[in-house]
Amino acid sequence: MLDAATLSAALPRWCAGVHAAAPELNELDGRLGDADLGATLDKCATLVEQALPEMPDTLEGIFKRCAQASAKASGSSFGTLLTVALMTSAKRCAGVTLLDHPQLAALLAEVVTTLSARGGANLGDKTVLDGLHAIHTALAASAEGAEARRVASDAARTALDAFRDKPNRIGRARMFADKTIGMDDPGMVALLRMVDAL
Amino acid sequence: MKKILNDPNAYVDEMLDGLCLAHPELQRRGEGGRVVARSSGAVPGKVGIVTGGGSGHLPVFLGYVGDGLLDSCAVGNVFAGPRMDDCIEAMRAADGGAGVLQLYGNYGGDRMNFDMAAEMLDLDGMSVASVRVADDVASAPAAQREKRRGVAGLVLVYKVAGAKAAGGANLEAVAALARKANDACRSIGVALSPCVVPESGKASFAIGEGEVEFGMGIHGEPGIWRGALKSADALADEMLAHVLPELALARGDRVAVLVNSLGATPAEELYILFRRVAAALADQGVTIVRPLVGRYATSMEMAGASLSVMKLDAELEALLAAPADCPFWSVR
Numbered sequence: 001m002l003d004a005a006t007l008s009a010a011l012p013r014w015c016a017g018v019h020a021a022a023p024e025l026n027e028l029d030g031r032l033g034d035a036d037l038g039a040t041l042d043k044c045a046t047l048v049e050q051a052l053p054e055m056p057d058t059l060e061g062i063f064k065r066c067a068q069a070s071a072k073a074s075g076s077s078f079g080t081l082l083t084v085a086l087m088t089s090a091k092r093c094a095g096v097t098l099l100d101h102p103q104l105a106a107l108l109a110e111v112v113t114t115l116s117a118r119g120g121a122n123l124g125d126k127t128v129l130d131g132l133h134a135i136h137t138a139l140a141a142s143a144e145g146a147e148a149r150r151v152a153s154d155a156a157r158t159a160l161d162a163f164r165d166k167p168n169r170i171g172r173a174r175m176f177a178d179k180t181i182g183m184d185d186p187g188m189v190a191l192l193r194m195v196d197a198l
Numbered sequence: 199m200k201k202i203l204n205d206p207n208a209y210v211d212e213m214l215d216g217l218c219l220a221h222p223e224l225q226r227r228g229e230g231g232r233v234v235a236r237s238s239g240a241v242p243g244k245v246g247i248v249t250g251g252g253s254g255h256l257p258v259f260l261g262y263v264g265d266g267l268l269d270s271c272a273v274g275n276v277f278a279g280p281r282m283d284d285c286i287e288a289m290r291a292a293d294g295g296a297g298v299l300q301l302y303g304n305y306g307g308d309r310m311n312f313d314m315a316a317e318m319l320d321l322d323g324m325s326v327a328s329v330r331v332a333d334d335v336a337s338a339p340a341a342q343r344e345k346r347r348g349v350a351g352l353v354l355v356y357k358v359a360g361a362k363a364a365g366g367a368n369l370e371a372v373a374a375l376a377r378k379a380n381d382a383c384r385s386i387g388v389a390l391s392p393c394v395v396p397e398s399g400k401a402s403f404a405i406g407e408g409e410v411e412f413g414m415g416i417h418g419e420p421g422i423w424r425g426a427l428k429s430a431d432a433l434a435d436e437m438l439a440h441v442l443p444e445l446a447l448a449r450g451d452r453v454a455v456l457v458n459s460l461g462a463t464p465a466e467e468l469y470i471l472f473r474r475v476a477a478a479l480a481d482q483g484v485t486i487v488r489p490l491v492g493r494y495a496t497s498m499e500m501a502g503a504s505l506s507v508m509k510l511d512a513e514l515e516a517l518l519a520a521p522a523d524c525p526f527w528s529v530r
Contacts, residue, residue: 026398034277034417039397043275072230075285076252076278077307083282084310118310171306172419174345175337179420 002099002148004059010198011048011055011066017197018045021190028186032173036076037186043073044082059097063090077171078187081115081128088114101148105140108132125169126180128187134159135195149198156192160184199399201499206396210253210275217260221525224263227270228287232280234260235270235291245363245372246292248272249302249356250280250312254395255416257526258352258495259302264524267360268301269294272311276395276498277417279307285315289324297325297369301359301376303348304330327373331355333385333506335440336413336421349416350458350495351383351506354518357529361520379514384441385506388433389414389421389460393498412436416460416497416504430467434474437505445509449483454508454518456490462501465492471503487515494526 022038029037047069056062067086073079088111093099099107112123112132121127138155139148164184167177173185203209214231218224227233240246250272251259260271269292272280280288289298298319300312309330316326332343333351359376367375389411392401402418405411410428413421428436447453457472459465468491479486487510495504508514522529 026400030398030400030402030418033419035395035398035400035402036275036277039275039395040278071282074278075272075274075281075307075311077305077310080279080282080307080310080314118313119306172415172417176420 001144002059002104003097004057004062007059007062008055008057011052011062014194014197015045015049017193018042021193025186025190025193028184028189031183032168032180032186033171037078037190040074040076040079041082041190044070044079047073059093059099060090060095063087063093077119078128078190081119084114084118085111101139101142101144101146104148105136108136108139112136121170126163126166126185126188127168127170128185128191130163131156131159131188131191149195152195152198153192156188156195160188160192163188199394199396201394201396203396206399209396210273213253214273217525224260224525227291228284230284232273232284233270233288233291234263234273235288236263240269240292240294242294243296244294245296245367245369246270246289246294246298247301247356247360247363247372248285248288248292248298249300250274250285250288251303251305251308252277252279254393254498255496257493258350261526262353262356262360262524264522266364266520266522266529267356267524274307276397279305279311282311282314282318285311286318289315289319289326293324297327299359299363299369299372299376300326300328301356302330303352304332304344304346305348325369327369329359329373329376329380331380331383333380333383334415335384335386335444337415337419340444347415347419349385349387349506350456350504351380351385351508353490353494354383354454354456354506354508355379357522358514358517360522361517364520375513375517379508382445382510382514383506383508384444385504386437386440387414387416387421387460387502387504388412388437389418389497389500389502390427391462391501392418393461393500395498413440414502416495418497418500430470431474434471434505435478438475438478441505441507445507447482447484447509452485452487452510452515453479454488454490454510454514455479455486456494456504456506458490458495458504458506459493460500460502460504461493461496462499463503468492468503471505475505488518
């Protein structure tokens, strides 16, 4: 179950988790890309923190306010994808006060579809989409009594493990796809760190 | 890290402040000042050309805003794409009423933000065309040219597209010319040492003292091979061997050549490379028109160089020779 109060209470933890993970994410990204993933998310978290005192009290409002913060923080690929994901969530939550597991799962499916259309990645490319899709699948199959955070964390971790020995198929890493076998995708790690922070 | 700065987080904004003070023909615009545009405003009746991208590559991207070149630039953090809002503001700043061409390097973050900006301004009735420069042959095979990244060849495309727009062509014609120029341009880079993104404060990759990375991108993206550093002539020959085949040059053809420093490599070494490039092209009966040798598209303090070659027809050659003036380059 996710309502505005739960989401609102999780935001400071999300911000702290992102700050803590930033150096690790920069380092991971530096092996495959341009080493700015941690810095990008760190800026997003800082602007979300600044918006906390004026955070709206609806799911739609919170997602929208976080999307604005993310959009203002960065135009790099992952930051933009985060913005698009939050905007998609805001639109889907219009007039909604409570999301149960099937509804959360459906929201994630829509986020995956939107991100794929905007960013060009497909499932199986070894990106954050694969982690999101795994969470979607796990939530859809989970009992309503199960804790969503635990289900999401386990799914994100399992996806990370499952994709470690596959090649990255999009972004800068595709140019040396074979060398990415055995390496964690930085976006999937970022997702896991964010979920664990909640 | 050893850098001349005050605060890593203020790196881009303080750079922009200084640049606009030194070049008052440029000014910062937009919330946060992350748009650089001509101080004189959009040119009425002219197709506006807007670019954008991460910082850390000066003179690319914003350094080519000027007469006969670009109208505005959306500026991102170091190696990060510009924000959508800044793309929108940059497009508005470039709009002289004849439509706006988005002309930028082919990178994921840049593309997403420019695409979203175009969708927003389309709702306002602005005519928008978009061309992404993809000249780096090391970043994808020829069969997937649309996936290649944009590197120093951007500068040559900026020049001819800017001249076309300055000559009064309409949006469709300027976009078609930019596509033609992109199709005629190929580049490749070699790197000898890494760069440091200010916010991370660490080298973006490690490379051995005696090593070269052949085909590296302008953000330190890995290239084709890494091995012992070769002589300048051997590097030039191998760079040409990657850049020329797709251009299918014949005796009598004319080309523009850009030998570019990725940041730390001195002009002396660029001329040593150019010497060999010029000799090799002369051997093939190919004439170099208006060679450019210097720092045109960099990657912070990375040591290394790139070679860009654009195959010219009469139109491209004339546009390359047309007058232009920006803080980093003048053609008279």
